[in-house]
Amino acid sequence: MRPGLHAVASAAVAAGALGIVALCRRRLSAARTPSITPTAVFFGPATEFVEPVRALLTTEWKIESASSDDMTRAKQASEATCLVGGLALANTMLRESGPNLRLLQVHFAGTDWLDSTAVPAGVQVCNATGMEIAIAEWVLGAMLKSIDRIGEEDAKMRESCMAAAENGADLGFAPPFFATPRPSTRTELSACTVGIVGYGNIGKNVAIRAAAFGCRVIATRGRSVPSSGGHRGGAEFADLPALLEKSDFVVVACPLNEKTVGLIGAAQLASMKRTAYLINVARGAVVDEAALYTALRDGAIGGAAIDVWYRLPEVASGQRECAPYDLAKHPFHALPNVILSPHTSGWSGAQIERRIALMAANLDAVARGRSPRNVVFSSPA
Numbered sequence: 001m002r003p004g005l006h007a008v009a010s011a012a013v014a015a016g017a018l019g020i021v022a023l024c025r026r027r028l029s030a031a032r033t034p035s036i037t038p039t040a041v042f043f044g045p046a047t048e049f050v051e052p053v054r055a056l057l058t059t060e061w062k063i064e065s066a067s068s069d070d071m072t073r074a075k076q077a078s079e080a081t082c083l084v085g086g087l088a089l090a091n092t093m094l095r096e097s098g099p100n101l102r103l104l105q106v107h108f109a110g111t112d113w114l115d116s117t118a119v120p121a122g123v124q125v126c127n128a129t130g131m132e133i134a135i136a137e138w139v140l141g142a143m144l145k146s147i148d149r150i151g152e153e154d155a156k157m158r159e160s161c162m163a164a165a166e167n168g169a170d171l172g173f174a175p176p177f178f179a180t181p182r183p184s185t186r187t188e189l190s191a192c193t194v195g196i197v198g199y200g201n202i203g204k205n206v207a208i209r210a211a212a213f214g215c216r217v218i219a220t221r222g223r224s225v226p227s228s229g230g231h232r233g234g235a236e237f238a239d240l241p242a243l244l245e246k247s248d249f250v251v252v253a254c255p256l257n258e259k260t261v262g263l264i265g266a267a268q269l270a271s272m273k274r275t276a277y278l279i280n281v282a283r284g285a286v287v288d289e290a291a292l293y294t295a296l297r298d299g300a301i302g303g304a305a306i307d308v309w310y311r312l313p314e315v316a317s318g319q320r321e322c323a324p325y326d327l328a329k330h331p332f333h334a335l336p337n338v339i340l341s342p343h344t345s346g347w348s349g350a351q352i353e354r355r356i357a358l359m360a361a362n363l364d365a366v367a368r369g370r371s372p373r374n375v376v377f378s379s380p381a
């Protein structure tokens with residue numbers, strides 16, 4: 001072949017190779033990018049996050065709020081790429097979903113209500129964490145409230161000063177250490193042992209803050225905790241019986257599942273110190289309702305702070321408003337050694353922002369064919 005023809009042939013071969021590479025790249029790009037804009041259907045209370053999530057998306061999505069009409073909502077579910085919401089309605093919409101569905105994004109942390117049999121093959125379920133900082137701070141607040149007398153002493157001083165002002169008398173005041181007999185002193189938090197049942201994100205954040213106060217921290221070993229090695233919380237690890245026996249505060253922060261229902265019952269409460277304080281930020285059913293009430297009423301333990309309740313699922317699912325516990329059999333509200341909280345330990349502005357950011361990031365991940373974060377259940381394809 002003459003030199004000129006050889007050059008032409010070489011250029012043609014090179015051009016053909018480049019063309020093949022370009023074609024492969026286009027096909028690969030097409031495989032990664034859905035040809036149809038994915039659809040996210042928000043339902044139930046999650047609809048309040050439609051606009052905040054939309055504002056953070058970096059991929060193109062068709063965003064819809066679920067219809068109140070059952071037939072229309074079922075059609076939306078059948079066409080959705082992602083469902084955003086939770087509780088009983090989530091199970092219904094999963095069953096109504098179609099072949100495009102890739103993700104159920106729960107807009108809160110708990111997924112004990114999930115019916116795994118309703119999750120179609122190849123669909124992942126993710127929750128939205130972000131409340132662990134707020135909950136940990138609430139837990140430390142409950143600890144401090146249980147040992148300090150700020151509220152009680154404030155009320156007494158106001159009462160005595162108001163009485164003095166009304167009587168036109170200058171009665172002054174005397175600090176309690178001048179009193180006879182001298183009243184008991186309070187316990188310093190740094191002298192306490194904090195036991196954490198469930199060492200996940202919440203448990204670790206409690207440990208970090210308790211350790212900062214100088215507390216000894218004991219924890220049950222969670223799935224994500226390595227068998228050796230340090231961490232910021234500085235927790236020791238022990239089995240549940242040893243933890244309950246040694247702790248001044250027992251923080252329940254484990255998930256609710258078939259293994260943890262009734263995990264803390266009469267026998268476990270009886271093994272705790274009589275001065276010990278139980279703080280439940282997990283789920284009500286992890287601690288036996290009747291056993292806890294009896295232990296508090298009879299002084300078998302020192303007290304409790306409760307943010308999660310036994311009938312919460314009925315309220316959270318929107319069925320109705322109802323009492324958080326059996327008011328007649330177990331009147332926790334009548335006990336002086338209990339802090340009652342309406343499931344708001346994690347309710348802060350910052351945690352809502354973190355949840356919104358995570359939901360948006362997961363939708364972006366699905367649109368790009370990547371794995372989302374916080375997968376709690378994945379149905380095999």
